[in-house]
Amino acid sequence: MSEDPSTGADTDEVTLGRIETEVALLMRFGEATRRRTGAEHRVLDRAAYVILRHLADAGPQNISALATRLNLDGSTVTRQVSAMQRDGLIVREPDPRDGRGMVVSPTPAGLQRMAAVQAARTRLYGDILAGWAPEDRDTLAEMLRRLNEALEHRPRP
């Protein structure tokens, strides 16, 4: 470690360390925000938000498909979906093509609530990044997109 800087021999090592640090930090911020925000923004559970975004994006799906996509156990999604149905955010209907399955669809109320949360979060980022130049915001968005893309196609965790 700690080679001659001019060679750049372990510059990448250093950069990777920085990325590791910053991602870890970002995760902590996110979790803390989620918890601290608590009742206020919790018109919509974080889990519910993710599910609604998925349904809005990829169309009505059954529970197994959701669970796979969200990296969650089926039983977890069953419970989340039950709560969301109780709150009128989604409807659950028998799958006409598979008697075992249930198709989950967002309700208008659910989509509306999701959009509101999304707008609030976007506004929050607007505040947080208030001093940034537009091109820097763009660079950030692009770098995050590429990071997620890389994570999705990672070799083997």
Next chain:
Amino acid sequence: MSEDPSTGADTDEVTLGRIETEVALLMRFGEATRRRTGAEHRVLDRAAYVILRHLADAGPQNISALATRLNLDGSTVTRQVSAMQRDGLIVREPDPRDGRGMVVSPTPAGLQRMAAVQAARTRLYGDILAGWAPEDRDTLAEMLRRLNEALEHRPRP
């Protein structure tokens, strides 16, 4: 919304939406990884890792300082520190300058374990970002750093 693109009137809105989406996605990746990794990498709890990094970085501290810094309740840190002491990762000594407080210091074993986890995570990022140009990695690191900086100084969550 959806103004004439040539004016760039709501380009920022769109960019903020992208950032919101990508951060949310990154969080889900992180959580899924943490859970899936499970017993394997769990030579070191994620909480313990963060605490050790902090102690290594900022020196021995008492529990309240840690809790404040980590955005956690004092009782949570008390329990985490107890577990870490049981595992020989830290030591807890009475604060000579405040009879109420306890000073938490990392042990050599704790630092070593932390360094090992850090190295493993750095290697993981090396795999994930295998195809990236060094300057892109650098840009990512810098953007993440600036994002975290902005989060730290955010107006008011």
Next chain:
DNA sequence: CCCAGATAGCTGTATCTTACAGGTACTTAT
């Protein structure tokens, strides 16, 4: 010096999120 209020840490308890195990109903393949 002494007491009131603040602070540090610990313990008990509750909540939230999740996973795993087992059960039932249905589907698919042989």
Next chain:
DNA sequence: ATAAGTACCTGTAAGATACAGCTATCTGGG
């Protein structure tokens, strides 16, 4: 028609965290 697999649900358990209440200690005004 039967066996194996799948989809979902329910029971149970584990982990992380917050809040409330407790004790010991510190600090500042009389």
